[in-house]
Amino acid sequence: MSVLEVKNLNLGFNCEDRFWQALYDVSFSLEKGKMHAIVGESGCGKTVSAMSILGLLPKNAVITGGTICFDNKNLLDLSPFEMQKIRGAKIALIPQDPMTSLNPLYTVGDQLLEVINIHQHIKGDEAFKKAVEAFDMVQIPCAETRLKSYPHEFSGGMKQRAIIAMALACNAEILIADEPTTALDVTIQAQIMNILNDIKTRLNTAILLITHDLALVGENADEVSVMYSGRIVENAPVKEFFQIPNHPYSNALLKALPDGGKLETIEGYPPSIQQIIPGCRFHPRCKYVMDICKKNVPLLYKIGENHLSACFLNE
């Protein structure tokens, strides 16, 4: 069941009297109890798509079209005050750097209890019990003692778990995890992903995973959207994506994954938002480019039941 739906989102930035488009007709949906990954290189628009959902865009960002439907409301129509009530309580962010979300001056427990108080209106012993439960769920040992620690006494992985515990304490229906394991080493990365998978299954939470790491997607996500230069170029169930990737960019990304053989690289660089590229924005780097690709924008072709790909080769 779809809990959030982004449809034809168009967004750009005003910079020095010019408008630069950053997102083109971005559409995807999140389902309860499923992890949807948006994958792509830095600057492709994946984080800005996620921040649009949270209403946390820079001041010069302008949404020029589209809808983000959650709870029978278009989030883009809500006032900053209404968005504030949804953010944290119903849709929570797990950032790349957890230190940006933890106040170094207060104990982690104080911060968690404040969240429980604001979002669940619970205080005292009952709130403390909830905080211990949240720490248990994210596998922080000796919860009662650790709640009295300050953020600097936590390792990177523990801080990330504390942030996830705060999202759980709000009973958030959607977790947006923006490169949640990039700053962590491999074993801790696996533990954090296990915790997110556990939450997804046990609490039926919808998770949006923003990442550049296709291996992480393959091991954890249920659905994947591949983004290139502001557009979603392929969308598929994860198993199908890895078995029969369709878009030339997806194929190139998969060939660049280390698998013991020779790594293949993708020629050239992704364009900046200031570069105006007619037709398919991948065409300057695509080895299958045709005349039509340089003039027209390929729409998303349906190539499987839930599999879409924006490439003229499917025509």
Ligand code: SF4
């Ligand atoms: Fe390559 Fe053309 Fe397909 Fe774009 S539309 S990915 S340029 S073949």
